[in-house]
Amino acid sequence: MNITTNNITINKSEASKINQIDFDNLVFGNVFTDHMFECDYIDGAWVNPTIRPYGNLSISPAAKVFHYGQAVFEGMKAFKDSNGDTFLFRPKENFNRINSSSKRMAIPEFPEDIFFEGLTTLLKLDKDWIKPGIGNSLYIRPFVIATQVGVSASPANQYKFMIILSPAQAYYTGDVKVVIAEQYSRSADGGVGYAKAAGNYGAQFYPTNLAKEKGFQQVIWTDANEHKYLEEAGTMNVFFRIKDSLFTAPTSDRILDGVTRKSVIALAKKAGIPVEVRPILVSEIVDAANSGDLKEIFGAGTAAVISPVSAFSYKEKTYTLPEMTKETKYATKFKKDLMEIQYNIAEDSFGWRYPVN
Amino acid sequence: MNITTNNITINKSEASKINQIDFDNLVFGNVFTDHMFECDYIDGAWVNPTIRPYGNLSISPAAKVFHYGQAVFEGMKAFKDSNGDTFLFRPKENFNRINSSSKRMAIPEFPEDIFFEGLTTLLKLDKDWIKPGIGNSLYIRPFVIATQVGVSASPANQYKFMIILSPAQAYYTGDVKVVIAEQYSRSADGGVGYAKAAGNYGAQFYPTNLAKEKGFQQVIWTDANEHKYLEEAGTMNVFFRIKDSLFTAPTSDRILDGVTRKSVIALAKKAGIPVEVRPILVSEIVDAANSGDLKEIFGAGTAAVISPVSAFSYKEKTYTLPEMTKETKYATKFKKDLMEIQYNIAEDSFGWRYPVN
Numbered sequence: 220m221n222i223t224t225n226n227i228t229i230n231k232s233e234a235s236k237i238n239q240i241d242f243d244n245l246v247f248g249n250v251f252t253d254h255m256f257e258c259d260y261i262d263g264a265w266v267n268p269t270i271r272p273y274g275n276l277s278i279s280p281a282a283k284v285f286h287y288g289q290a291v292f293e294g295m296k297a298f299k300d301s302n303g304d305t306f307l308f309r310p311k312e313n314f315n316r317i318n319s320s321s322k323r324m325a326i327p328e329f330p331e332d333i334f335f336e337g338l339t340t341l342l343k344l345d346k347d348w349i350k351p352g353i354g355n356s357l358y359i360r361p362f363v364i365a366t367q368v369g370v371s372a373s374p375a376n377q378y379k380f381m382i383i384l385s386p387a388q389a390y391y392t393g394d395v396k397v398v399i400a401e402q403y404s405r406s407a408d409g410g411v412g413y414a415k416a417a418g419n420y421g422a423q424f425y426p427t428n429l430a431k432e433k434g435f436q437q438v439i440w441t442d443a444n445e446h447k448y449l450e451e452a453g454t455m456n457v458f459f460r461i462k463d464s465l466f467t468a469p470t471s472d473r474i475l476d477g478v479t480r481k482s483v484i485a486l487a488k489k490a491g492i493p494v495e496v497r498p499i500l501v502s503e504i505v506d507a508a509n510s511g512d513l514k515e516i517f518g519a520g521t522a523a524v525i526s527p528v529s530a531f532s533y534k535e536k537t538y539t540l541p542e543m544t545k546e547t548k549y550a551t552k553f554k555k556d557l558m559e560i561q562y563n564i565a566e567d568s569f570g571w572r573y574p575v576n
Numbered sequence: 577m578n579i580t581t582n583n584i585t586i587n588k589s590e591a592s593k594i595n596q597i598d599f600d601n602l603v604f605g606n607v608f609t610d611h612m613f614e615c616d617y618i619d620g621a622w623v624n625p626t627i628r629p630y631g632n633l634s635i636s637p638a639a640k641v642f643h644y645g646q647a648v649f650e651g652m653k654a655f656k657d658s659n660g661d662t663f664l665f666r667p668k669e670n671f672n673r674i675n676s677s678s679k680r681m682a683i684p685e686f687p688e689d690i691f692f693e694g695l696t697t698l699l700k701l702d703k704d705w706i707k708p709g710i711g712n713s714l715y716i717r718p719f720v721i722a723t724q725v726g727v728s729a730s731p732a733n734q735y736k737f738m739i740i741l742s743p744a745q746a747y748y749t750g751d752v753k754v755v756i757a758e759q760y761s762r763s764a765d766g767g768v769g770y771a772k773a774a775g776n777y778g779a780q781f782y783p784t785n786l787a788k789e790k791g792f793q794q795v796i797w798t799d800a801n802e803h804k805y806l807e808e809a810g811t812m813n814v815f816f817r818i819k820d821s822l823f824t825a826p827t828s829d830r831i832l833d834g835v836t837r838k839s840v841i842a843l844a845k846k847a848g849i850p851v852e853v854r855p856i857l858v859s860e861i862v863d864a865a866n867s868g869d870l871k872e873i874f875g876a877g878t879a880a881v882i883s884p885v886s887a888f889s890y891k892e893k894t895y896t897l898p899e900m901t902k903e904t905k906y907a908t909k910f911k912k913d914l915m916e917i918q919y920n921i922a923e924d925s926f927g928w929r930y931p932v933n
Contacts, residue, residue: 246728247728248638248726248727248728249725249726249728251638255637273637275634275635275636275637276634276635276636276637277632277633277634278632278633278635279632279633280612280630280632280633280738280740281605281608281717281740281742283778284641284642284774285641285647285649285719285721285774286647286649286717286719286774286777287774287777287778287781288645288647288773288774288775288776288777288778288779289778289781290642290643290645290778292642292643294727322782323779323782324778324779324781324782325778325781325782325785358727360638360643360727362642362643364642365778368606369605369606370605370651370715370717370740370742371604371605371606371879372777372780372810372811373781374781374785381637383637383638383727385638385727400766402766403766403767404764404765404766404767405764405767406764406767407761407762407763407764407767407800408761408800408801409757409759409760409761409800410760410761410762410763410764410779410800411775411779416645416775416778416779417641417642417643417644417645417775418645418647418768418773418774418775418776418778418779419645419775420643420644420645420729421640421644421645421646421647421681421682421722421773421775422645422680422681422767422768422773422775423729424644424646424681424682424730424731425679425680425681425682428682428731443764443765443766443767443800443801444765444800444801446766453729454729522728
């Protein structure tokens with residue numbers, strides 16, 4: 220392994236803990252690699268980019284992140300092909316989005332060169348944690364938190380940017396049953412729903428718990444004004460297949476501009492599948508379910524790639540999606556297409572793969 | 577000083593840092609006392625209530641508070657009268673509200689007995705930090721954060737409840753100029769706007785910065801659907817005086833149920849001032865400003881108590897509130913009424929004072 224960096228201080232861990240990890244029984248997001256990347260914002264500049272052994276932070280209880288939620292994050296993955304080479308998937312999209320999220324949360328933007336140098340240096344250092352084999356990956360969590368001390372509600376002047384890494388297996392949750400939101404909301408027009416802001420996620424836990432009590436795993440959010448339009452599932456964008464056409468909501472200031480979402484749209488167009496990106500009425504989906512025209516619903520996001528939905532609930536009625544063979548499901552096709560690009564199996568005509576050399 | 581507690585472990589600081597503090601030049605929320613209270617939620621129970629020297633936390637970078645914003649807080653104050661006795665103001669309201677906030681953020685509720693025993697024990701230990709004199713106070717910040725490790729978006733199973741204390745002087749910001757929101761929003765119907773959830777605050781910083789660039793200090797938020805109705809100012813509820821009547825928006829799932837707000841309503845009713853708690857159109861306030869009937873706008877919140885607004889901006893036009901003598905301003909009256917109760921000067925006919933014995 221050859222690591223050269225002029226800008227990043229590297230403090231290597233004394234011993235790897237990799238041999239203590241049971242890679243066949245990983246719980247998503249619970250195990251972390253030997254190292255982490257951090258960089259501090261002090262006096263108006265991002266300084267001291269450092270890789271050091273993964274471990275606790277020493278942070279003031281008055282740090283603004285705890286009180287005012289100035290915190291944004293990204294989710295990415297690294298993949299290893301059969302030659303042992305490592306690839307990222309469209310990482311520039313994640314870089315751009317964390318800065319878009321930061322801007323909305325009054326957090327200073329992070330420099331592109333330090334982002335990529337920090338990320339690739341960290342991945343090279345911990346490359347043994349990326350296991351080959353379809354479905355295995357290294358989940359990458361860049362995030363920014365406000366570290367300035369102060370319990371007055373104003374933007375911080377000190378922040379910490381970090382990247383932590385967590386090995387992940389194929390993320391099979393089974394088919395997902397969802398509730399269409401009728402009372403609770405995820406985001407407002409003019410709000411922060413489009414940002415990967417920490418508070419957007421915690422705010423969904425309570426209504427999601429209510430759905431879980433009824434036997435459903437996730438909520439598909441609707442517009443807060445009238446609960447008439449379908450938006451996103453909180454950790455995934457959502458696609459609907461009516462007959463052979465694909466429908467998904469347009470991005471907006473309420474809806475996350477998902478990387479998997481935009482990749483699915485591109486793959487569908489390439490395959491000649493009609494795609495309509497437009498506001499989708501709940502009533503359209505209910506009508507299509509009743510007529511039998513609704514063939515599939517699936518979520519698209521980094522963690523699970525594609526999550527087929529087997530049923531949805533709306534106004535106390537449950538609608539079950541038709542059984543389809545794996546071969547005829549769009550969900551199967553897009554998952555396969557995406558993973559073959561991610562694992563360097565298929566040609567990458569879009570230029571989405573990013574080799575970590 | 578006599579501290580007796582059967583339930584709380586107390587680790588006293590070796591030396592007080594109080595003599596290093598310039599109490600005549602305090603910046604709000606930047607200096608903290610010698611001790612802090614903490615209590616952990618582990619295996620389904622709040623355990624190990626402890627008071628220890630104020631200092632940094634050692635916390636995992638993968639703690640859910642950093643990633644999913646499961647964090648709520650309260651703001652309270654302790655006051656000292658001329659006899660050196662300490663009082664809180666309606667602390668049960670804050671206790672109830674932190675649990676209401678927690679519930680919405682899928683955080684376990686905190687027990688009332690530990691809340692009050694922890695708070696009063698901490699206040700007795702650090703009572704020299706509460707300076708007598710009208711305007712001086714000790715700002716109290718209870719808060720809860722999700723400490724469980726894991727970068728998967730689901731509620732944590734470990735939390736930390738804390739109380740930190742910050743001495744405060746009279747909080748005089750000068751008259752405040754505000755912008756009425758026309759594009760950005762604070763909260764959605766069915767969202768978490770009524771909770772003191774950390775993310776609600778960070779989400780306001782960017783639009784507030786835009787207002788500051790135009791010479792205004794705060795934003796009065798309007799409904800996200802149409803921006804037609806006036807809601808709250810983000811860190812304060814808002815009152816409007818038209819002729820001699822007082823108007824304020826009803827609480828809802830978008831608007832914080834402020835303790836100062838409900839105290840002002842009670843004081844107004846007691847004084848025979850007509851109060852209407854109902855949705856208030858922006859257009860009503862603009863019309864009243866144009867006709868000269870709009871006499872006052874003021875914010876009500878724990879930190880500043882009452883903040884008079886001197887001007888507001890709406891659709892690029894600035895409306896200046898009329899000059900009034902201090903004696904005829906409702907803002908002056910309510911601030912005086914509240915502080916005389918808080919500092920044990922006036923009779924407390926409402927039973928709002930809570931002695932810390």
